[in-house]
Amino acid sequence: MSRFYITTPIYYVNAKPHLGHAYTTIVADSVARFHRISGEEAFFLTGTDEHGDKIMQAAEAAGKTPKEFVDDISGTFQNLWPKLNIQNSDFIRTTQPRHIKTVQKVLQQVYDNGDIYQSEYEGLYCYGCEQFLTEKDLVDGKCPDHDKEPEVIREKNYFFRMSKYQDWLKKHIEDNPDFIRPERYRNEVLSMLDMGVLDDLCISRPKTRLSWGIELPFDTDYVTYVWFDALLNYITALDWPEGEKFDQFWPSANHLVAKDILKPHAIFWPTMLKAAGFEPYQHLNVHGYWLVKDTKMSKSIGNVVDPLSMVGTYGQDAFRYFLLREMRFGRDASFSEDALVGRLNADLANDLGNLFSRVLSMTHKYFGGEVPTPSRKHESVDLEVLQLAIDSFKNYQQLFGAFEFGRGIESLWELVRGLNKYVDSTQPWALFKNGETERLGDVMYVLLMLMRKIALHIWPVMPTTAETMLEQLGQGADFDPAAVNIKDEVETFGRLEPGLHLAKASNLFPRVDLKKKQEEDAVKAEKQAAKKQKKQDKAAKAAKAEPKDGIIDFADFQNVDMRVGTVVSCQPHPDADRLLLVKVDLGEDEPRQVVAGLAEYFSPDDLVGRQVVVVANLAPRKLRGQVSQGMILAAKTDGGMQLLTVSGATGNGTKVS
Ligand code: MSP
Numbered sequence: 001m002s003r004f005y006i007t008t009p010i011y012y013v014n015a016k017p018h019l020g021h022a023y024t025t026i027v028a029d030s031v032a033r034f035h036r037i038s039g040e041e042a043f044f045l046t047g048t049d050e051h052g053d054k055i056m057q058a059a060e061a062a063g064k065t066p067k068e069f070v071d072d073i074s075g076t077f078q079n080l081w082p083k084l085n086i087q088n089s090d091f092i093r094t095t096q097p098r099h100i101k102t103v104q105k106v107l108q109q110v111y112d113n114g115d116i117y118q119s120e121y122e123g124l125y126c127y128g129c130e131q132f133l134t135e136k137d138l139v140d141g142k143c144p145d146h147d148k149e150p151e152v153i154r155e156k157n158y159f160f161r162m163s164k165y166q167d168w169l170k171k172h173i174e175d176n177p178d179f180i181r182p183e184r185y186r187n188e189v190l191s192m193l194d195m196g197v198l199d200d201l202c203i204s205r206p207k208t209r210l211s212w213g214i215e216l217p218f219d220t221d222y223v224t225y226v227w228f229d230a231l232l233n234y235i236t237a238l239d240w241p242e243g244e245k246f247d248q249f250w251p252s253a254n255h256l257v258a259k260d261i262l263k264p265h266a267i268f269w270p271t272m273l274k275a276a277g278f279e280p281y282q283h284l285n286v287h288g289y290w291l292v293k294d295t296k297m298s299k300s301i302g303n304v305v306d307p308l309s310m311v312g313t314y315g316q317d318a319f320r321y322f323l324l325r326e327m328r329f330g331r332d333a334s335f336s337e338d339a340l341v342g343r344l345n346a347d348l349a350n351d352l353g354n355l356f357s358r359v360l361s362m363t364h365k366y367f368g369g370e371v372p373t374p375s376r377k378h379e380s381v382d383l384e385v386l387q388l389a390i391d392s393f394k395n396y397q398q399l400f401g402a403f404e405f406g407r408g409i410e411s412l413w414e415l416v417r418g419l420n421k422y423v424d425s426t427q428p429w430a431l432f433k434n435g436e437t438e439r440l441g442d443v444m445y446v447l448l449m450l451m452r453k454i455a456l457h458i459w460p461v462m463p464t465t466a467e468t469m470l471e472q473l474g475q476g477a478d479f480d481p482a483a484v485n486i487k488d489e490v491e492t493f494g495r496l497e498p499g500l501h502l503a504k505a506s507n508l509f510p511r512v513d514l515k516k517k518q519e520e521d522a523v524k525a526e527k528q529a530a531k532k533q534k535k536q537d538k539a540a541k542a543a544k545a546e547p548k549d550g551i552i553d554f555a556d557f558q559n560v561d562m563r564v565g566t567v568v569s570c571q572p573h574p575d576a577d578r579l580l581l582v583k584v585d586l587g588e589d590e591p592r593q594v595v596a597g598l599a600e601y602f603s604p605d606d607l608v609g610r611q612v613v614v615v616a617n618l619a620p621r622k623l624r625g626q627v628s629q630g631m632i633l634a635a636k637t638d639g640g641m642q643l644l645t646v647s648g649a650t651g652n653g654t655k656v657s
Pocket of ligand 1: 291
């Protein structure tokens with residue numbers, strides 16, 4: 001059996017997954033499924049990249065230990081994938097022992113071969129990039145990606161002799177024209193190589209500066225540079241050096257990345273492989289960026305597209321279809337809900353959904369819902385549509401295999417639209433009316449058997465839709481892609497048993513009225529805003545009201561939002577002896593910082609792990625330069641202080657009333 005290996009980048013865990021991560025992973029899933037339904041065994045790897053400065057900094061900002069932090073966000077990625085119907089074969093994390101073992105083994109191997117050496121280095125270091133930059137990389141003296149001046153750092157480090165492999169790499173790329181594809185990225189890499197001699201790659205970081213990484217096996221004062229660590233995930237998951245998987249899958253390794261990480265994949269990785277004595281991967285497949293209104297997605301602009309919300313509104317398959325259909329692989333593309341709905345209504349609801357529902361209901365009306373037996377006396381209109389089907393399946397398979405998904409899908413839709421025309425021109429209703437039963441059976445059979453083949457071909461892109469179609473075509477509920485091979489489906493006529501009982505009706509893709517949806521969303525948003533305003537007004541009124549004789553109304557009490565939380569970290573206030581900076585998890589996205597006057601009574605260690613009660617809706621204020629977002633309740637006793645707490649373990653964020 002032929003085998004196929006596809007990987008996504010392993011994603012950084014310093015931010016939650018967004019449209020870009022979803023796209024690459026959906027493409028990889030579709031490619032893996034395409035190979036599975038083409039009679040191959042496909043191994044599909046994704047995972048998370050968990051070492052390095054960026055992750056350390058993000059963990060600190062969230063008030064978590066690096067381990068807690070990476071477990072949390074890696075979990076967000078792992079939980080998202082089933083919601084997009086991703087069927088990965090493995091999920092790798094660079095903090096797993098299996099990976100640490102591989103990295104150390106490869107490092108030792110390259111070191112023993114003499115391709116790693118130690119040297120003093122002074123350079124411009126950008127903490128955002130986790131890289132030394134050259135003057136050439138800077139714009140106005142700043143790192144263009146992070147808009148910050150790099151710092152001059154002088155230190156001893158270990159270097160990988162990458163320069164030694166420059167000529168080999170250039171020749172390999174020239175001899176294998178589709179090693180890096182599409183061509184524009186191959187050309188980009190060749191021009192990088194032509195621009196000058198490759199520098200050797202600094203592959204270590206002194207532990208004094210960064211400890212969150214994999215120790216060098218030959219010098220425990222250092223950890224491994226994050227890219228040298230991360231790239232090796234692709235062989236860790238194949239159980240290198242043990243087991244059979246490496247020999248089985250490595251020869252067909254296909255990496256999938258966006259243009260942002262072209263250089264590490266096209267230059268660092270093949271030279272690392274060469275130095276360690278491995279064959280290069282088979283293909284590097286590089287796609288462009290999803291933009292939103294022609295702008296890069298960014299948290300600060302607030303235009304980051306959340307894949308879950310798209311799937312929640314439009315469904316997994318419409319989302320997957322849109323992403324694969326709309327982006328020309330290799331180029332940037334623009335994401336908009338308008339465009340998604342446009343495709344959903346035109347391609348899915350109109351062209352495909354309508355056709356399928358018409359064909360099913362006609363079969364019910366004319367043949368009691370059973371697949372008719374064809375006479376196979378074909379008229380020219382049949383032969384034309386059968387030829388169209390052959391061309392369309394052939395092109396689809398060739399284009400999909402070459403990562404040209406948009407064009408591949410388009411050629412399948414030529415058939416879908418061709419079949420709609422076929423219905424219009426053969427007019428089954430007229431044949432029925434005239435009692436031409438044999439001809440009617442032939443026409444319906446052509447339609448039904450091609451619907452089955454269309455379902456098989458769209459399975460990689462829209463698995464649920466394809467499975468529903470197959471089920472409605474009487475193909476059994478448990479569809480097994482390994483039992484079919486679309487390569488055998490191109491020229492074959494039939495393959496749909498006459499007499500099979502079909503579903504009565506189908507509604508694969510209900511049309512979406514975007515205008516109506518937007519109006520409904522606007523009304524909902526307005527209602528929510530009004531409710532919020534009312535609450536704020538009430539709170540403001542209550543704040544003004546003077547308590548009479550020390551008595552307050554119940555409503556006033558209700559305005560105080562008290563919640564149970566757990567102290568996740570605590571440290572002394574840098575500028576005030578009596579204050580502590582306490583981070584409390586209130587079940588929100590991030591723990592809150594509360595500045596508390598508890599330092600005289602508690603040490604930070606006394607507080608970590610304890611449950612406390614926090615006034616959560618107190619307006620934030622600064623105490624000696626540190627923001628406090630709430631107040632921890634405590635009772636002052638003679639010479640002491642007692643914390644208010646709960647009598648048993650209580651979920652963080654639980655309201656006190
Ligand atoms: N951890 C590294 C990769 C190491 S692989 C050995 C990394 N991680 S990342 O979280 O930043 O992911 C980058 C990848 O996410 C891109 O290469 C691409 O696959 C995907 N995308 C992120 N933003 C994207 C868009 N706006 N559009 C399309 N894909 C993008 O780099």
